[in-house]
Amino acid sequence: MSTLDSTLDLERFLPYRLNRVAAVLSEQLREVYGRKFGLTIPEWRVLATLAQLPRSTAREVGRHARLHKTKVSRAVQGLEERRWLSRAENPADRREEFLSLTPLGITTYRAIVPDMSAFEARLCAALGPDDTQAVRHALDRLEQVLGLDGTRPLDGSNGP
């Protein structure tokens, strides 16, 4: 099949395949939280992260959600404008602020979650239980190898 000995077949190249699959899923998901709730991807991630880890700082949110600090900063602004998030300066270190979802933000989040869960459930149903498990295992390993499993130093970004 190769025209050249040194040809790389994109269709078999793991990073490319991963990316393509992730891009399709991302796009489909954006239908849910984007079209329906007017959220950008970083905004949704910040929302979801704060629902899970209330009173995080922007830096912590970025580290957890793997968002560059500028994305976090702008997402926080957007969420704050919509009154879905509030800030509280940390008196012990006035450089940083604790971020929390407002009741309105929590309500929005709760309205989104079932859609997201349903989306994942459909995906898993299509895969079937064995292959769902296989996908999870593959991700476990990839995360370990890439140092994404939490046991890692981490530079504070996910590609800026």
Added chain:
Amino acid sequence: MSTLDSTLDLERFLPYRLNRVAAVLSEQLREVYGRKFGLTIPEWRVLATLAQLPRSTAREVGRHARLHKTKVSRAVQGLEERRWLSRAENPADRREEFLSLTPLGITTYRAIVPDMSAFEARLCAALGPDDTQAVRHALDRLEQVLGLDGTRPLDGSNGP
């Protein structure tokens, strides 16, 4: 661990995990073809696709590499400016052009491929043979479920 019953744990959410893994790989790869050769992601994909399928049209490249036609158009412009690619109008249908890599383009491609292959080889080595196989299987299934395995109608984009 959940603060709310209706909390979605991002760390366990498949689309999010896939995305994060893909983002890290992408970022690391861009070090190779980006920093070293000044290529954008679409440019690299067009280059790789044309190395594999010479004399494709822009549309064919886009379909194969899953790039929106605007990305293909701009990538082709960029590659042409660098004299890595040339166009030849199809006389049978003057709307489309056959795209080919120039000798210079092929040289560049051949200079990149070993880096890419080495990158993948390192990844697979870190995973070990069994888990590499597991990752490939997981991707096979995901591609099937998402209709990315070539057996699909396809709308000509990968998210524009």
Added chain:
DNA sequence: GCTTGTTAGTTACATTTTCAACTGTCATGG
């Protein structure tokens, strides 16, 4: 020939993302 509809590819414009420089705060060491 002359519609009408479709397709390949480009371009214009708005939104997003990136990158670097910046502000204000903390920590350390003189």
Added chain:
DNA sequence: CCATGACAGTTGAAAATGTAACTAACAAGC
């Protein structure tokens, strides 16, 4: 105290991307 350097977060300008409208070419029916 007051450097010096590090760090949290913000901002502006440049680059990339997404969307839609556009041009030019084909194709089918009249």
